[in-house]
Amino acid sequence: xxxxxxxxxVSSILLPYLAPSSASIQPSSCPSQxxxxxxxxxxxxQTKLRREMFAWLNTEGAALKDHVPGETNYLPNPRNFxxxxxxxxxxxxxxxxxxxxSEELRNEIYTRVVKKKRSxxxxxxxxxxxxxxxxxxxxxxxxxxxxxAQGKPLALPYARAVHEMVPTTRLAxxxxxxxxHEPINDLPAHPAxxxxxxxxxxxxxxxxxxxxGRVFSAAPALENERREAISHPSDLxxxxxxxxxxxxxxxxxxxNAREVLLPADARIPHPHLVKMELDRIAFPEERRQxxxxxxKRIARQDEIEKSRREKAEAWRERSIRHIEPEGGxxxxxxxxxxxxxxTTGANGRSHKAPGRRYGVPNQSHKRGVTKIPTRVxx
Amino acid sequence: MRNRASNTLSKGKIRQSWSKYNLYNxxxxxxxxxASRTFFQQKWTAKALARAYHGEQVREGQWKRMFSRRIRSVxxxxxxxxAKDDGSETSAGRGSGLKTAEDPSPSRRVPYTNMAFxxxxxxLDVAIFRALFASSARQARQFVIHGAxxxxxxxxxxxxxxxxxxxLFQVDPERVMFATGAPKTRFERRETRQLKxxxxxxxxxxxxxxxxxxxxxxxxxxxxxxxxxxxDTLKAxxxxxxxxxxxxxxxxxxxxxxxxxGFQKRVRAVLSRSATSTVLTDSLEAxxxxxxxxxxxxxxxxxxxxxxxxxxxxxxxxxxAAASQTENTGDKLSExxxxxxxxxxxxxxxxxxxxxxxxxxxxxxxxxxxxxxxxPYSTPWCPRDYMSAFAFIPRYLEVNQNICAxxxxxxxVARPGLAEVPSPFGETVxxxxxxxxxxRRW
Numbered sequence: 167x168x169x170x171x172x173x174x175x176v177s178s179i180l181l182p183y184l185a186p187s188s189a190s191i192q193p194s195s196c197p198s199q200x201x202x203x204x205x206x207x208x209x210x211x212q213t214k215l216r217r218e219m220f221a222w223l224n225t226e227g228a229a230l231k232d233h234v235p236g237e238t239n240y241l242p243n244p245r246n247f248x249x250x251x252x253x254x255x256x257x258x259x260x261x262x263x264x265x266x267x268s269e270e271l272r273n274e275i276y277t278r279v280v281k282k283k284r285s286x287x288x289x290x291x292x293x294x295x296x297x298x299x300x301x302x303x304x305x306x307x308x309x310x311x312x313x314x315a316q317g318k319p320l321a322l323p324y325a326r327a328v329h330e331m332v333p334t335t336r337l338a339x340x341x342x343x344x345x346x347h348e349p350i351n352d353l354p355a356h357p358a359x360x361x362x363x364x365x366x367x368x369x370x371x372x373x374x375x376x377x378x379g380r381v382f383s384a385a386p387a388l389e390n391e392r393r394e395a396i397s398h399p400s401d402l403x404x405x406x407x408x409x410x411x412x413x414x415x416x417x418x419x420x421x422n423a424r425e426v427l428l429p430a431d432a433r434i435p436h437p438h439l440v441k442m443e444l445d446r447i448a449f450p451e452e453r454r455q456x457x458x459x460x461x462k463r464i465a466r467q468d469e470i471e472k473s474r475r476e477k478a479e480a481w482r483e484r485s486i487r488h489i490e491p492e493g494g495x496x497x498x499x500x501x502x503x504x505x506x507x508x509t510t511g512a513n514g515r516s517h518k519a520p521g522r523r524y525g526v527p528n529q530s531h532k533r534g535v536t537k538i539p540t541r542v543x544x
Numbered sequence: 545m546r547n548r549a550s551n552t553l554s555k556g557k558i559r560q561s562w563s564k565y566n567l568y569n570x571x572x573x574x575x576x577x578x579a580s581r582t583f584f585q586q587k588w589t590a591k592a593l594a595r596a597y598h599g600e601q602v603r604e605g606q607w608k609r610m611f612s613r614r615i616r617s618v619x620x621x622x623x624x625x626x627a628k629d630d631g632s633e634t635s636a637g638r639g640s641g642l643k644t645a646e647d648p649s650p651s652r653r654v655p656y657t658n659m660a661f662x663x664x665x666x667x668l669d670v671a672i673f674r675a676l677f678a679s680s681a682r683q684a685r686q687f688v689i690h691g692a693x694x695x696x697x698x699x700x701x702x703x704x705x706x707x708x709x710x711x712l713f714q715v716d717p718e719r720v721m722f723a724t725g726a727p728k729t730r731f732e733r734r735e736t737r738q739l740k741x742x743x744x745x746x747x748x749x750x751x752x753x754x755x756x757x758x759x760x761x762x763x764x765x766x767x768x769x770x771x772x773x774x775x776d777t778l779k780a781x782x783x784x785x786x787x788x789x790x791x792x793x794x795x796x797x798x799x800x801x802x803x804x805x806g807f808q809k810r811v812r813a814v815l816s817r818s819a820t821s822t823v824l825t826d827s828l829e830a831x832x833x834x835x836x837x838x839x840x841x842x843x844x845x846x847x848x849x850x851x852x853x854x855x856x857x858x859x860x861x862x863x864x865a866a867a868s869q870t871e872n873t874g875d876k877l878s879e880x881x882x883x884x885x886x887x888x889x890x891x892x893x894x895x896x897x898x899x900x901x902x903x904x905x906x907x908x909x910x911x912x913x914x915x916x917x918x919x920p921y922s923t924p925w926c927p928r929d930y931m932s933a934f935a936f937i938p939r940y941l942e943v944n945q946n947i948c949a950x951x952x953x954x955x956x957v958a959r960p961g962l963a964e965v966p967s968p969f970g971e972t973v974x975x976x977x978x979x980x981x982x983x984r985r986w
Contacts, residue, residue, distance in 0.1 A: 213553070215553035215554060216553060219553060219564075219565070219568045222568060222571065223564060223568065226571075227564070227567065227568070227571070227930075230567065230930055230932065230933040231929045231930055232927075232929070232932070233927070233931075233932030233935075238932070238935075239932035239933060239935075240932075240933055241567070241570060241571055241933060254933070254934065254935075254936050254966070255570070255966070255967065255968040255969075256571075257573060257575065257968060257969060257970045258658070258967055258968060258969060258970045259970060260655040260658050260961065260962055260963045260970070260971070261658070261962070261963060261964075261965070261966055261967060262962065263935075263936035263937075264936075264937075264938070264939050266937050266943070267942075272944075296953070298709075298710075298953045298954060299942050299953055302710075302712075302942040302951035302953055303942060305712060305951065306712070306942065306944035306947070306949055306950075306951060307944070309712075309714075309944070309947060309949060310944055310946050310947045310949075313947050318717075318947075319717050319718060320717060320912075320946050320947060321717040321720050321721050321945060321946060321947070321948050322912040322913070322946060323721075323912055323913040323924070323925040323926070324717075324720060324721055324724055324725070324925065324927075324945055324948075325945030325946045326912075327724075327926070327927045327931075328676055328935065328937075328945045329945070331927075331931070331932045331935040332935050332936060332937055348939060349620035349959075351620060351621045351622075351623060352618040352619070352620050352621070352957075352959070353618060353619045353620075353621045354616070354617075354618050354957075355616075355617045355618060355619060357614060367635070367639070369636075369637065369638075372630075372632035373631065373632055373635040374630045374631040374632050374635075375630060375631035376631075377631075378631060378635070398627075398630050399626075399630050399631065400626070400627070429631070430621055430626060431626055434621050434623075434626075436623075439623040440623045440626045440627050442623070443623045443624050443626070443627035443628075444627045446627075447627060447628070534609050536706075538702040538704065538705060539700075539702070539705065540706065540708075541708055542695045542696040542698050542700065542705075542711065543696065544696040544697070544710075544712070
């Protein structure tokens with residue numbers, strides 16, 4: 167039996183309650199077993215690699231065994247020693263351990279959204295947390311509360327340990343400015359922008375982001391009247407929000423029809439922030455009015471989005487027929503299955519339409535086609 | 545599927561695992577040599593290395609079908625820059641902007657090829673491992689197959705289920721505690737065995753077993769209740785101390801036994817006094833919860849502690865103090881108990897932070913982290929060795945550790961200077977590996 171690294175956990179059971187969660191291990195040097203049988207004739211079963219590994223684990227690796235609360239404990243990076251180490255993989259400089267939301271910040275998000283009825287967009291801008299993350303946090307906190315109420319088992323010591331090991335974004339105290347958790351205005355790179363295009367433009371012409379988007383999507387240049395109507399690319403964001411007819415142009419015909427690429431101002435998650443910055447540049451004195459206008463803008467955008475969501479929901483509900491048999495516990499939902507030219511295609515052989523048709527093989531038995539569920543309804 | 549994901553030292557492959565073998569392999573990893581090797585050889589080695597870590601449980605053909613050469617990336621936009629310039633400044637002159645006196649700092653490159661294995665991060669088993677719910681991707685896979693994982697509230701038994709943005713997955717907290725907790729010691733294993741034998745005996749004569757179990761359950765319920773009494777907690781503390789005394793006779797050294805006995809005595813003394821004042825216990829509990837919050841905030845705070853009232857020592861020093869003064873802590877604890885129970889209001893100023901800390905820790909941890917030999921992990925729970933070296937949570941997941949649930953927010957993306965796919969390999973490996981999987985190979 168090769169020597170094992172002995173588990174040196176404290177045997178006292180009360181001590182862990184009186185000491186911090188991490189300090190449950192006392193370092194002590196175990197006498198090497200190789201020494202204890204130095205007169206043995208049989209060769210040690212320990213390979214060189216194993217010996218080296220345990221040597222490393224007992225010297226340099228010993229620091230990695232347990233964590234210090236509030237600090238990361240990753241493999242030391244040979245290139246930088248002074249800074250706090252946020253790279254769990256010393257060979258990958260492009261991956262860092264990013265901070266997670268602290269318990270208090272998570273609860274703050276929940277109270278602001280659910281109890282104070284603030285909109286997700288407003289809370290996102292205040293705390294610097296992505297809108298998707300805010301929605302997820304609300305969902306998770308709600309689930310946690312439900313589970314606590316039901317008395318289901320929780321993993322509280324585990325949660326504490328993880329929050330001690332991983333960098334966290336803490337909630338700012340009163341009077342302090344909240345540090346942003348993550349960049350909230352991420353612009354997804356559109357595949358159409360991948361191409362390198364040589365597009366000659368006269369130097370006298372101002373070539374804006376709107377024009378660049380049109381070039382990338384191979385749309386004809388804007389007419390002069392329309393160009394002059396746009397004072398700043400963020401105007402297009404307004405048009406898109408208001409669903410102004412023709413705000414989103416299409417290029418191409420038939421199956422190749424696609425939307426003209428909008429400028430970044432209209433494609434970022436918080437377009438109202440650009441408007442606010444424009445206001446700040448135009449009226450540097452009127453601080454309060456700028457904030458008020460921004461609040462109004464957020465409220466308007468929320469309202470429009472909410473009505474749009476409700477409409478979509480109502481439309482989906484209308485397309486489903488509910489049947490609840492009396493005395494039964496089921497709610498049968500019937501959805502109309504369309505069998506038309508749209509689904510079968512022009513030649514009637516598209517695999518999207520339901521049912522078996524002559525000459526249309528069933529795709530589900532093909533190699534490489536997913537046969538397990540692709541989605542789970544919430 | 546046969547598990548080929550062994551952490552051998554001779555091969556030195558890096559796996560999605562928290563094992564110490566893996567840590568050692570990670571530590572001694574060096575980029576493969578390129579000199580005097582053909583491009584094909586370089587790509588082959590890089591691909592082999594990368595695939596040993598990324599989705600080793602996925603067949604090569606399966607992964608080839610998942611691979612996509614298109615990589616998701618985002619650019620964080622500065623709204624002030626967008627407002628200042630409508631794009632005409634950037635495109636002025638000959639198309640690349642008029643030269644200013646000083647060039648802005650060069651933008652960082654987007655590490656596209658580090659995202660080569662991004663499609664695998666969508667898999668349920670990998671996501672469970674990334675959320676720190678399992679100690680290896682293989683274990684995460686087992687959890688899924690054994691039915692311990694739900695997706696959006698429904699049991700999901702396919703480890704290869706590809707999560708959609710917005711999916712909520714949850715693992716049984718017991719399994720997570722087992723996966724991430726330290727294994728049992730020899731003594732604890734023996735305790736478990738004895739417990740099992742006892743249970744078997746009790747099964748034979750059920751008349752004895754039932755009332756005890758009921759009492760146990762009642763106790764647990766009372767502990768879990770929100771408006772629980774401190775008294776109950778203290779009683780539980782005493783009973784636990786008793787059980788320790790009775791069970792670990794051979795394990796505990798004599799000195800510790802003495803400590804335990806003293807502790808028991810003190811708690812009993814406090815209990816007898818608090819019996820007269822029942823109203824105060826509620827406020828005490830409230831005080832505890834407040835303190836818990838306050839202390840948590842303190843801990844989360846980075847090193848400088850300004851604007852805070854008396855925090856005497858750094859956390860590490862506190863630890864040292866706690867370790868060295870184990871004998872004194874008992875007295876302090878009892879004092880704190882008495883003060884908290886007798887005084888109408890428990891002033892933070894009256895009691896030192898340290899005392900409160902000890903008191904709070906003992907009580908809250910007692911409740912949250914009890915000694916229970918029936919669990920498959922060492923109790924009270926503490927993280928397994930070397931867990932901290934692997935502990936990070938990527939941004940595309942939002943995790944709630946309390947209930948062991950996480951939401952897959954979005955697909956991982958690359959941004960300037962950062963790739964969200966956790967990978968131990970730098971561009972020297974990821975770029976040739978990406979090239980290997982392209983339809984038209986480099």
